[in-house]
Each structure stands twice: as C-alpha cells, then as structure tokens.
Amino acid sequence: MNSTLSGKQITAIGLMLFALFFGAGNMIFPPFLGQDAGTSLWPAIIGFLVTGVGLPLLGVIAIAKVGDLETLANRVHPVYAVIFTVSLYLVIGPLFAIPRTGTVAFEIGISPFLPEGSSTGVWLLVFTIVYFIIAAWLSMNPTKLVDRIGKLLTPALLIVLGIFVVKSFITPMGEAQAPVGPYADGAFFKGFVEGYLTMDAIASLVFGGMVIASIKSMGVSNKKSLTKLCIQAALVAAAGLALVYLSLAFIGSTSPNAIGIQENGGSLLSAAANHLFGSLGAVILGLAILFACLTTAIGLISSCAQYFNKLLPKISYKSFVIIFAVFSAVIANVGLTQLISFSVPVLVFIYPLAIVLILLSFVHNLFKGYSLVYRFALIPTGIIGLVDGLSAAGLNVSALTNALEFLPFFAQGIGWLVPAIIGAIIGYFIAIATGESKKVVITN
Secondary structure (H helix, E strand, O other), X not given: OEOOOOHHHHHHHHHHHHHHHOOHHHHHHHHHHHHHHHHHHHHHHHHHHHHHHHHHHHHHHHHHHHOOHHHHHOOOOHHHHHHHHHHHHHHHHHHOHHHHHHHHHHHHHOHHHOOOOOOHHHHHHHHHHHHHHHHHHHHOOHHHHHHHHHHHHHHHHHHHHHHHHHHHHHOOOOOOOXXXXXXXXXXHHHHHHHHHHHOHHHHHHHHHHHHHHHHHOOOEOOHHHHHHHHHHHHXXXXXXXXHHXXXXXXXXXXXHHHHOOOOOHHHHHHHHXXXXXXXXXXXXXXXHHHHHHHHHHHHHHHHHHHHHHHHOOOOOHHHHHHHHHHHHHHHHOOOHHHXXXXXXXXXXXXXXXXXXXXXXXXXXXXXXXXHHHHHHHHHHHHHHHHHHHHHHOOOOOHHHHHHHOOOOOOOOOOOOHXXXXXXXXXXXXXXXXXXXXXOOOOOO
C-alpha cells in the first residue's frame, strides 16, 4: 500500500476537484458581481471567495477528517444525519444542480447558434437527452473519474478559459464604474452571500468523499495519509477556483463601458466574448460552458448514485446513475429561470446549516465533541435560515423578519451567525451540566 502520491497524481486529483466545483454558475456569478461591484470589486470578491473558495476548501478537509457527510452530520443526531444528508444530496443532485448544468449549457453554449425562428423547447429536449446520456456514460465507472475529468476535460476547460481571460487582460474593455445596489455600502457581505449561489460549500461535503475514493483507488489507505493528500488536492482546486474567480470578476468590472450594463452573468459573458473575439467569442464561451457543465454533472450524478446505492443497496449504482440522469433531463426542460427561482430559497435555508456544521467540525475536539453544541448551534441557524428562505421565496413573512431585525448582520443575510455562536456556547455548558461528557467519544 502507498502512503503518498506523486505531485502529478495529486495535481490530477486537484484538477478533478476543481472541475467538479466549477460549473456554469461559477462562470456566471463572478463577472456579474464584478459589474455591479465596480470600484468596490476587492471587498466584494473577497467576500465571494470566503464562501465560494474558503468554505468549499474547509468542507473537503472536514470530510477528509471524518470519512463522509453522514458521519459528520451524525454528530448532531442519527435522525438529523439521514434527513440532512438526503436533503443535501437531492438539492445538489436531481432537484436543482444537475438539471441546471444541462439547462445552462444549452442556454449559453447552444441556444445562440440555433437558427432564427426555431423551436427552443424542441432543441432543449434534444440537447438534454444527448447531454445526459453522455454524462451518465461518463459516470458509470466512478474509479475512472480522475482520468476522465482530471486528465481530459479539465485541461480542455482551462485552455478555453485561459484564452478568454488572457485576451481580456491584454485588451481590457474599460474602467470600473461606481458600485450599485448593496455593493455601494456593504460590498463584502453582498459578495459573501452571492457565494451561496455556487453551491460549492454544500457540494464540498459530497465531493470530499469522491476525493477520498480517488486516493484510495491509487493504493493509499492510511487515514493520516488520506487526510494529508486530500488537503493537498483541495488546495490545488482552491487555488484554481480563486484565480478563475478573480479573472472573471475583473472582466465584469471592466465591461460596462464596452457592452453596457447586463441583466445577468450569462448575457454579460456572451457580450464580453463577442466584444473580445467577435463571432469566435461565442464559440469559445460555448465550449467553456459546455465543459464546465458536463464535468460538474458527472461529479454530481456519480456522488448521488454512490450515496443512494449505499442507502438503498438493493438498487445498483448504475441503476441510480440512469435514474438521476433521466430525472435531471426531465427537470432541465422546465427552464433555467424556473430552476433558479426554485433553488434560491432552498439554498438560503440549507447553506447556513452546512456552514455551521463545517466550522464546528474544526473545533470538534476543543469542545469535546458534545452533540449538544452542534444541536444548540444548528437550531437557531435553521430557524433564521428558514425565515430567510421563505422571504427569498417571495412569501410575506414581514412579521418574522421584523422580529429578527435586531440580530447583527441580519440585514446582510447572515443573521444566523451570532445566534449560532451563542447557541454553541450554551450547548457546551449544558453538556457539562448534564454530564454528556461521560457519553462522548472524541473523533478527529
């Protein structure tokens, strides 16, 4: 058995992880942030990097330390572990994230090339069928993910992105303008919450298991070696994500003079690509989007299939791959706008729960692993996240939001932070008072 891997192997796994994280949404959100943040780009992008890069990195490390998501969530309660894990897999799987990869790939990578007057619905149906057949085929053997993604698709994605980014630096489109909206007086917090939309912090709790499986397939089984190699691979992925996000945000911040203010990141990238490369720009952007979406879809389908095969072993892994691919193809035909509108409230609710769980895992031994610490931190987090989610869904919860306005950072969308900290402290002292320490087994 190996206790280490070569730099080339670690890089390949890191590139695989980068590609799994870097979906279409990750391309769209940074440039749009750059456009609206303008001269406040730095505090905004730093906030975005905290939730879009820092938390995913911590999530992978947290899973590397404990083995899998359900084991981590089991520290709260066994029932919570099942409910939270199933919910998370469904959110980043067939309900939202997987279908979104197909829809975004079509909207930006295919739709601009369709003949005028053609039926978009028919073309979307045909495209999603072909797209998810390919994604399912590439997901059938998870042990080959490093070769297929880390060594093939990721380099292709990086080459296409590199061409786009280098051109934007050589011939910048203009100067940054004054920040608009929340970026004018709260750029960091706005960027922080925008990072939720990448789904990467919750995806890291899934992808961490895939990194472990990939390393084990290379002959490493020692726990300390696994953790160390996972961290090294995660650092490669984090560095790649940070570099790309900074580059895309720069493109967005310098774009208004040349292409005007755009309504979303997709149209901004399309217009920027056309400005920088002419008609060839649409082809370059389309390829980048297609590679980004496909790699993420493969990772999500494989992860979800592995988990539900473990939960329901009578149904084979390959059967779940087919089930999720078919279901996602159907959902994708609902349309991108509808998918995003459905997903945002759910993300606003579940994301804080994932963040608190990840952060507590790093001080687990410090508070002696008391489950009450997890519970008392997550209860207020869940309540406040639910209110924020209902508000994001457009429901009238003004009575609840007005009652919570006193909380620090509530207006910035992270009102759960201080209650989570206070809850953890209360849980710690209750655990000591009730003698929970006698029942606790500390695990790394």
